[in-house]
Amino acid sequence: MANLRIEHLNKRYGATKVLNDINLNIEDGEFVVLVGPSGCGKSTLLRMIAGLDGASGGDIHIAGKLVNALAPAERGIAMVFQSYALYPHMNVRKNMTFGLKFTGVPPTERERRVAEAARMLRLEELLDRYPRDLSGGQRQRVAIGRAIVREPAVFLFDEPLSNLDAALRVSTRVEIANLHRMLKSTIVYVTHDQVEAMTLADRIVVMNRGCIEQVGRPLDLYYAPANLFVAGFIGSPAMNFFEAKVERVESGCARVAGAGFRSFELSAPSLEVGDLLTVGVRPEHLGRGADGPFAVEGVVELVERLGESSFAYLRRADNRLFVAEVRGRQTPTPGERATLVAGARDVHVFDASGLRVSTQNEA
Amino acid sequence: MPEPVSNIISQMPRLRLAALLLFFLGPALAVYSLFSIYPLVATMALSTYTSDPSGARHFIGIANFQALLGDALWSKPFWNAFRNNLIFFAVHMCVQNPIGIALAGLLSLPGLRLKGFYRTVMFLPTMLSVVIVGFSWNLILSPLWGVAAGALKTVCLGSLFAPWLGLESSALVTLSLISVWQFVGIPMMLIYAALLNIPDELIDAARVDGLGHFRIFLHIKLPLVLPTISLVSILTFVANFNAFDLIYSVKGALAGPNFATDILGTFFYRTFFGNQLQLGNPTMGAAVATIMFFIILVGLCLYLVLVQRRIRRYAF
Numbered sequence: 001m002a003n004l005r006i007e008h009l010n011k012r013y014g015a016t017k018v019l020n021d022i023n024l025n026i027e028d029g030e031f032v033v034l035v036g037p038s039g040c041g042k043s044t045l046l047r048m049i050a051g052l053d054g055a056s057g058g059d060i061h062i063a064g065k066l067v068n069a070l071a072p073a074e075r076g077i078a079m080v081f082q083s084y085a086l087y088p089h090m091n092v093r094k095n096m097t098f099g100l101k102f103t104g105v106p107p108t109e110r111e112r113r114v115a116e117a118a119r120m121l122r123l124e125e126l127l128d129r130y131p132r133d134l135s136g137g138q139r140q141r142v143a144i145g146r147a148i149v150r151e152p153a154v155f156l157f158d159e160p161l162s163n164l165d166a167a168l169r170v171s172t173r174v175e176i177a178n179l180h181r182m183l184k185s186t187i188v189y190v191t192h193d194q195v196e197a198m199t200l201a202d203r204i205v206v207m208n209r210g211c212i213e214q215v216g217r218p219l220d221l222y223y224a225p226a227n228l229f230v231a232g233f234i235g236s237p238a239m240n241f242f243e244a245k246v247e248r249v250e251s252g253c254a255r256v257a258g259a260g261f262r263s264f265e266l267s268a269p270s271l272e273v274g275d276l277l278t279v280g281v282r283p284e285h286l287g288r289g290a291d292g293p294f295a296v297e298g299v300v301e302l303v304e305r306l307g308e309s310s311f312a313y314l315r316r317a318d319n320r321l322f323v324a325e326v327r328g329r330q331t332p333t334p335g336e337r338a339t340l341v342a343g344a345r346d347v348h349v350f351d352a353s354g355l356r357v358s359t360q361n362e363a
Numbered sequence: 364m365p366e367p368v369s370n371i372i373s374q375m376p377r378l379r380l381a382a383l384l385l386f387f388l389g390p391a392l393a394v395y396s397l398f399s400i401y402p403l404v405a406t407m408a409l410s411t412y413t414s415d416p417s418g419a420r421h422f423i424g425i426a427n428f429q430a431l432l433g434d435a436l437w438s439k440p441f442w443n444a445f446r447n448n449l450i451f452f453a454v455h456m457c458v459q460n461p462i463g464i465a466l467a468g469l470l471s472l473p474g475l476r477l478k479g480f481y482r483t484v485m486f487l488p489t490m491l492s493v494v495i496v497g498f499s500w501n502l503i504l505s506p507l508w509g510v511a512a513g514a515l516k517t518v519c520l521g522s523l524f525a526p527w528l529g530l531e532s533s534a535l536v537t538l539s540l541i542s543v544w545q546f547v548g549i550p551m552m553l554i555y556a557a558l559l560n561i562p563d564e565l566i567d568a569a570r571v572d573g574l575g576h577f578r579i580f581l582h583i584k585l586p587l588v589l590p591t592i593s594l595v596s597i598l599t600f601v602a603n604f605n606a607f608d609l610i611y612s613v614k615g616a617l618a619g620p621n622f623a624t625d626i627l628g629t630f631f632y633r634t635f636f637g638n639q640l641q642l643g644n645p646t647m648g649a650a651v652a653t654i655m656f657f658i659i660l661v662g663l664c665l666y667l668v669l670v671q672r673r674i675r676r677y678a679f
Contacts, residue, residue, distance in 0.1 A: 052567050073573030085568035088677040089586045098582075099572025132678070146568075 002063030002153035003028045009058035020210040031187045035197040036207035046190045078147035079156040084139045086131040093127040113149040137168045157189040228354040239280045240322040246275040260316035264293035268359040278350040285346035286324040292343035300336045409649035427650035444630035452603040454539035463550025471558040486548035497612030500541045531623040550595040557591035
């Protein structure tokens with residue numbers, strides 16, 4: 001049980017900057033998910049917290065203690081790897097107790113911890129088996145068990161579900177969430193899967209090109225992305241973006257116009273005439289019957305049917321595609337012309353540098 | 364899904380199948396039979412004959428083997444060569460392979476600089492001709508003009524020097540160590556390759572578990588490369604009991620001093636081809652070759668039964 005504080009952390013390989021001035025505070029018991037596209041530095045950040053990679057600059061504090069110079073085993077962390085990294089020549093019991101032997105945990109205590117973890121993870125029957133005799137899901141549970149018996153201050157998960165099939169991924173996700181509820185420990189979890197991030201996290205850290213783009217609760221990221229990158233990264237299918245321009249401003253009210261959609265009024269005091277903007281609307285917020293200031297017209301080109309809803313790809317006036325989610329049984333047909341509308345709360349506006357423009361609509 | 368091959372084969376006409384088998388297996392079988400199986404069988408057959416002074420050959424059954432193993436004239440040099448060969452093998456197992464493993468372990472350490480340089484330097488002797496190696500070491504260790512005595516003197520160990528290659532007590536071990544020096548690159552490379560196969564995450568997991576580099580090597584890496592180590596051992600065994608060239612190039616066919624470095628290879632050479640006053644005896648030579656074949660065969664069988672079956676290969 002511990003908090004984790006990262007200050008001005010940098011990582012360079014030669015001239016390439018992998019991590020750039022990372023600052024992050026993780027509270028005791030918090031479940032934080034690092035998410036971002038591949039190569040954004042999230043795994044590197046996790047490995048640096050673990051002590052597997054050294055930092056080029058900056059500090060890491062675990063439970064109030066500066067751990068920069070400490071070996072992984074001395075940091076009070078446990079790590080679950082993407083490939084599980086079980087020792088293939090040891091059975092499950094030995095896999096779990098192996099590390100404890102070297103950190104001076106007496107045998108009776110080792111046994112107690114293994115029994116406890118095995119009960120929690122339903123591993124009792126598997127204790128004498130070897131990793132090669134286990135299924136992917138079982139191996140994953142053993143890897144988690146090996147982390148639990150260390151009784152760490154902070155759990156580190158490096159894309160733990162990416163080697164599992166889809167069904168198992170969902171059930172293991174639930175198990176990890178349950179585990180966090182039971183253990184109440186601090187968890188840092190790396191994934192590129194935003195569904196995992198949204199469902200598991202107390203807070204999500206969105207990373208891109210070695211920088212933190214936004215830190216926030218899952219729904220805050222979804223409803224109020226701080227910039228274009230987060231807006232495009234969170235949510236699936238990705239948010240539709242429309243280029244726009246401020247046509248005129250009257251008493252704090254801006255008229256926004258652009259190709260392909262009907263111009264609308266926006267109460268954003270910071271805007272000035274001529275400002276270039278990007279307007280973003282999520283596919284799930286575009287509806288036929290809805291009422292709102294934002295309206296876009298297009299011709300349905302392609303429909304993906306998922307069952308509970310369909311994704312319609314529409315071509316708008318400026319010849320670009322956008323996506324709308326259509327709920328219910330009635331699916332649009334290709335060739336159909338449709339006007340889709342989004343409510344004021346669901347229209348995100350970003351300025352020329354990609355930052356969110358605060359509007360009074362969202363209050 | 365494509366049809367399983369076994370189905371295709373079972374539906375094929377007999378004649379066509381036979382033609383197909385002959386087409387694919389025939390060439391390899393012919394070459395292998397002609398150059399490997401036939402010489403082996405012919406050698407075994409020859410070992411059951413003896414030739415009289417006129418040159419005519421007579422079948423004598425296992426008499427050659429009885430003489431080789433029991434008649435003092437033959438059995439003394441045979442058992443001497445066999446014992447020397449065992450020592451030769453033991454030195455390789457106890458020196459060459461542990462050093463090879465250690466070097467591979469060092470090479471696989473993360474963050475080691477000049478890795479490629481060390482690897483090349485340590486593998487270089489393996490690529491040299493045995494004749495050059497034998498000749499060079501003969502010169503280096505020579506008490507008359509060798510550099511070994513002088514080199515030892517400069518580090519104040521001059522008193523340790525002895526004409527190692529010329530003493531009955533040390534000649535065999537010295538030769539074995541020369542061979543170790545030359546071939547240590549092979550176990551090193553094989554084990555190094557196996558170590559590279561171990562996934563990085565496994566090593567990371569061990570680091571998180573609190574193990575240092577040495578313990579990681581001992582508890583994680585070494586057990587995982589055991590299959591390769593056992594392969595290296597059996598390769599060493601076969602190579603050592605077939606060895607001949609180094610002894611011949613350093614000591615000649617007489618394997619002196621006083622047969623102290625005589626191994627089965629050199630013993631076979633003298634028996635088969637003759638040397639100085641000893642006349643060549645092809646039938647007895649064939650018997651020596653047959654025994655060498657069986658020694659290696661028995662060694663391999665023991666290895667397969669006792670070691671190979673118990674070793675598990677790990678898929679990562």
